[in-house]
Amino acid sequence: MEHAPEPRVSVICPTYNRSRAILDTLASVTAQTVTDWEMLVVSDGSTDDTDDWVRHGARTDPRIRLLRTERHGHPSGPRNTALAEARGEFVAYLDHDDQWRADHLEVVLSLLEGGAELAATGFELRDPRGTLRAASQPYEMCWHPEFQVLGVVFEPSRVAHRRGLAERVGGWRAGAGLEDWDLWLRMTDAGARFTTVADRTTVLLDDSGTRRHRIPARHRLPLAVFDDPRAARSMLELLRSGRDAAAYRTAQLADTEEWLARLVADERFTRPLGWQGDPAAEIARARRSAPDLWPDLLVVRWGERYAVAQPLRCSTAEHAERVTSLVRRSQPRLFALLDAAAAECARTAGNLTGAGRR
Known part of the structure; x- marks a missing residue:
């Protein structure tokens, strides 16, 4: 009896209580121009009829397989x-x-079979009604290990990699934070590099109800640290007032231009294949606009x-801590201004304390 050939690519889709809507996601895979795939849909203890709809899809296309796990409450376990x-x-x-555009797998497999370890594509962001909210730009597909430290960079639906790479760095980890940011960074630390294209082959859902919008921010990047809580509140009010916003903006842009010039000259810097734009200029332009x-500043206890x-x-x-260290190293002018403002706020708080004691 002949065995079916091994699929070239395994598509991993964690799900929980998606019900009939999962069929749209399945359809975007069955419509792929690449046909030698398997799709592993992992139901994370779904309590509705999601599993039945996946089984329906599997009866229609046996390349789809349903796997069921006990409830993790997090996509890392199912993945x-x-x-x-x-x-x-x-x-x-x-x-x-x-969902994927019909040539998504064709695009990422061309990168991986060409020698890439990690591949990522561009995206469209659409709301539940299908209205386009945003779309990736070519400069956003540039990559460097320092970009990976500082930001999420690529959502899971945009990424493919060689089998075994995730397991070699410990697999997907649950926890308070963006698990894709964590995994891509561990892969980067292990020496893996992203190859990217500007093609927008992925459609991401823009919906405030999605899990990504509910992930708490458990860690902090400190801009200034004080002994006196009044000094911290004064610094917060100063930054929110916009008094020195122009000076901060000028310093940040100068720092960013120098930082980007260094990264672009690094052999590890990746730009999307076929794109001949100026990444430093494009990223700096986006920063200027x-x-x-600092849209989300707050005062917190720090030890x-x-x-x-x-x-x-x-x-x-x-x-x-790595984010904090890299931001300070890459933004010296900006933090010199922040340090001066912090010293001013600390002196003011000290004078108020002294006045209260007289």
């Missing part, structure tokens, strides 16, 4: 379950509320002290 079952040479991820340097800080949705304290 690891699927990795253990995957038979393809390559692995691609698809979240249950996202950003509406606010026995108090910090004015930005929330970070990374998974570990060690990662947050």
Whole structure:
């Protein structure tokens, strides 16, 4: 009896209580121009009829397989379950509320079979009614290990990699933070590099109800740290007032231009294949148009002290420390201004304390 050939790529799709809507995601895979795939849909203890709809899809196309796990409440466990079952040479991820353009697998497999370890594509962001909200730009597909430290960079539905790469760095990890940011960073630390294209082959759902919008920010990037909570509140009010916003913006842009020039000259810097634009100029232009340097500042306890800080949705304290260190190294002019403002606020708080004691 002949055995079916091994699939070239395993598509991993964790799901929970998606019901009939999962059929749209399945359809975007069955419509792929590449046909030698398997799709592992992992139901994370769904309590509705999601499993029945997946079974319906599997009866229509036997390349679809339903796997069921006990409830994890997090997609990392289901993804690891699927990795253990995957038979393809390559692995691609698809979240249950996202969809692919028909040539998505063709595009990522061309990168992987051309020697890439990790592949990522561009995206469209659409709301539940299908209205286009945003779309990736070519400069956003540039990559460098320092970009990977600082930001999420690529959502799972846009990424594919060689089988075994995730397991070699410990697999998907649950926790408080963005698990894809965590895994791509561990892959990067192990020496893996992204190859990217500007093609928008993925449609991501833009919906405030999705899990990504509910992930808490458990870690912080401190901009200034104080002994006196009044000094911290004064610094927060100063930054929110916009008094020195122009100076901060000028310093940040000068720092960013120098930082990007260094990264672009690094052999590890990746630009999307076929794109001949100027990444430093494009990224700097995007920074200049950003509406606010610090939209989410807050005052938090910092050990026995108090910090004015930005929330970070990374998974570990060690990662947050790396972000903080890299931001300070790459933004020296900006932090010189912040340090001067912090010293001013600390002096003011000290004078108020002294006045209160007289």
